[in-house]
Amino acid sequence: MNRFYTLIAVLVAVGLGLLLFLMNRSSSPAIPVQVAVTAADTAGFQGYVLGSETAPVTITEYADYQCPACQSFEMVEFPYVKERLIQTGKVRFIYRDFPLDQPHRWARLAAHSAACASDQNKFWEQHEAIYRTQGEWSPSGDAGAIFRNLARQGGLDIAAYDECMRSLKYAGRIQASLDEGVRVGVNSTPSLRIGDRLYAGVQPYDKVKAVVDSLIAAGGTAPTP
C-alpha cells in the first residue's frame, strides 16, 4: 500500500512539474481558427483606418502578416501610398486581416497583437514593426514573445497588452475580417480593393496612383459595403 501512495505522490509531483513547464514554455497564445463571429466582434469596426473620411477614394488592403508579399507591399510600396495618397487627402486606407493559416501559423497571432496595440492607439506602429521584423518571428517557435517585445519597444502598457493577448478578444474580429475578404472575392494576399475593383498581388505605387487618379477623375468612389 505504501508503494501505491508513493506512486500517487510521484504522479502528482510529475504532473505539477509538467503544468509549470507548460505554463512557462511559451508566451504565444493560440488564436482560434474556427471561432464563432458574434455581432460584438464587428460592431462599429470596418478595419484599421488611415486617412481622411472625406477622401474621394477608399483603398482596402486584405493582408496576412506572415505573407512575404504583404511585407514587400508594406515595406516598399505602402510608404509612398501613405505619403503621397493618404496624407494628401486623396485616399482613405483601410487595413483588414486576411490570415492564411496554412502555412502561416503566426498570422492570426500577429493580427491579434496589432489589434491589442490598437487598444492603446498604437495599431499602425505595431503593424509596421510586425511587418518589419517578419524575417525574425516567422521561423520562430515563439512569435508571441517577439510581438510582445515589439509592443514593449513601441511604448505599450505591457500589462494591458498581455491581458488583451490572453483574452483572445479579437479572435472573432480577425475571423470576421477574413470572412468579409472571402465575401468580396479575396483569395490571395495582399489584395487591394480600390473602389469596387479587386487587385491581387503586390501593386506598385505607380499603378495604385494611376487607379486612384482615374477614379478621382471619374468623380471618386468608395467601395460598396
Next chain:
Amino acid sequence: MTRRMAIAVLCVGGLFVSAYLWMFKLGLMGTIACGSGGCVTVQLSPYSEFLGVDVALLGLLGYGAMLGLALVSLQPQFAAGGWPVRWLALLSGGAFLFSLYLWYVELFVIHAICRWCVASSVFVTLAFVLALLEVRGAPGRGTTP
C-alpha cells in the same frame, strides 16, 4: 483493491489533463500543446461550457471527487466494497456518459477533435469499467447512494 488503485491513478491523470485545459481557458498556458488546431477550436467553442460552467473545471472537480472516493475506498473498513465503491461507479458512470456527449459534440457539431479530451475520455471509460467490476465483485456494505 488493485482496481481501485488503478482508478486512483487514472483520476490523477484526468485531474492534470483537466487542470491543463482549464488553465488554458484562464489564459495561463499560452499555446496549447495539441498537434492540430482541434484543441483550441474545442476549448474556445460555446460547448466548452456546460450550464455556464467550464467543462474543464467540471472535469477537475469530477476527477478530484473520484480520486477522493478511490482513496477512501482503499481504507481497510471498505475492503469489501461499500458506499465509496458504489459512489465511484455512479460518478464515473456519469462522467462516462458526459464524455459520450462531448464526443458527439466534437465529431458532429464542432468537427474538431481535442486530443486532451480524447485522453480524458479514455481515463474516464477505464475508470468506469474498473468501478463496475469492483461493484460486481464486491458484496457491498453501507448505505446506497
